[in-house]
Amino acid sequence: MESLLNLSLAGGARVRILQITDTHLFAEKHETLLGVNTWDSYQAVLAAIRASQRECDLVVATGDLAQDHSSAAYQHFAEGIAGFAAPCVWLPGNHDFQPAMYSALQDAGISPAKRVYAGDHWQILMLDSQVFGVPHGELSDFQLDWLEQRLTESPERNTLLLLHHHPHPSGCSWLDQHSLRNAGALDRVLMRFPRVKNLLCGHIHQEMDIEWNGRRMMATPSTCVQFKPHCANFTLDTIAPGWRWLELHADGMLTTEVCRLDGAQFRPDTASEGY
Ligand SMILES: Nc1ncnc2c1ncn2[C@@H]1O[C@@H]2COP(=O)(O)O[C@H]2[C@H]1O
Numbered sequence: 623m624e625s626l627l628n629l630s631l632a633g634g635a636r637v638r639i640l641q642i643t644d645t646h647l648f649a650e651k652h653e654t655l656l657g658v659n660t661w662d663s664y665q666a667v668l669a670a671i672r673a674s675q676r677e678c679d680l681v682v683a684t685g686d687l688a689q690d691h692s693s694a695a696y697q698h699f700a701e702g703i704a705g706f707a708a709p710c711v712w713l714p715g716n717h718d719f720q721p722a723m724y725s726a727l728q729d730a731g732i733s734p735a736k737r738v739y740a741g742d743h744w745q746i747l748m749l750d751s752q753v754f755g756v757p758h759g760e761l762s763d764f765q766l767d768w769l770e771q772r773l774t775e776s777p778e779r780n781t782l783l784l785l786h787h788h789p790h791p792s793g794c795s796w797l798d799q800h801s802l803r804n805a806g807a808l809d810r811v812l813m814r815f816p817r818v819k820n821l822l823c824g825h826i827h828q829e830m831d832i833e834w835n836g837r838r839m840m841a842t843p844s845t846c847v848q849f850k851p852h853c854a855n856f857t858l859d860t861i862a863p864g865w866r867w868l869e870l871h872a873d874g875m876l877t878t879e880v881c882r883l884d885g886a887q888f889r890p891d892t893a894s895e896g897y
């Protein structure tokens with residue numbers, strides 16, 4: 623938990639980050655989630671990223687990397703990530719099985735660090751909001767204390783805070799029952815640290831960029847199935863899988879862009895009612 627990744631920046635003062643989220647990989651590469659082969663869509667996303675020839679300093683993976691708790695699924699995730707020169711850090715989502723996740727990713731050379739110092743001006747903190755066995759999230763006292771301590775230690779750094787579950791409603795009521803349950807406790811910690819202006823999530827399989835109590839809260843498309851925004855009941859979207867780029871600037875500004883695959887190769891089975 624205490625390990626720190628110190629990132630020296632190749633591209634000058636700004637930090638270039640690639641976010642990959644909710645890959646939902648299986649032990650078997652032919653397996654599908656709601657009609658989408660998650661290994662194929664992950665591969666297609668990685669190929670599109672490579673084709674864009676965009677450099678990054680860090681890859682962040684924000685949970686639900688595996689769908690079936692298997693070590694093999696995490697090995698597949700690592701196999702994809704190995705194509706990047708930049709280091710990768712990760713946090714768990716509700717579907718992840720942390721013993722397998724931790725050891726398979728560690729064995730593949732992926733750092734378990736939950737704090738990254740990126741250049742002189744920024745830090746990236748990764749929280750664990752998993753409540754094992756249920757889809758909603760919660761930050762334990764341990765996580766909240768850890769966060770407070772890390773923020774107290776580095777008051778001069780701007781902080782990008784990463785967690786799987788969304789602290790602010792997404793507008794999909796069926797998903798919002800699975801949100802971060804104790805968002806108020808997180809808010810109370812963050813109130814004391816005005817340099818935490820940006821939060822980044824996965825989980826909701828759709829793009830979101832809204833204000834949460836004076837901060838910016840972003841969420842990012844999954845590399846596999848997408849959920850349709852503003853739906854009361856479980857509804858899949860036919861929009862393509864995606865990923866997010868972020869740039870953290872020396873003056874504390876953050877710029878970001880969501881990209882998606884071209885074409886309709888990874889349309890899910892829209893008659894599915896859940897998983
Ligand atoms: N029909 C459904 N109604 C409510 N929740 C669902 C349904 N289907 C799946 N879920 C849960 O909602 C979660 C949202 O994204 P996850 O990938 O974390 O995993 C999903 C499931 O745990």
Ligand SMILES: [Fe+2]
Nearest residue numbers: 686715716825
């Ligand atoms: Fe999730």
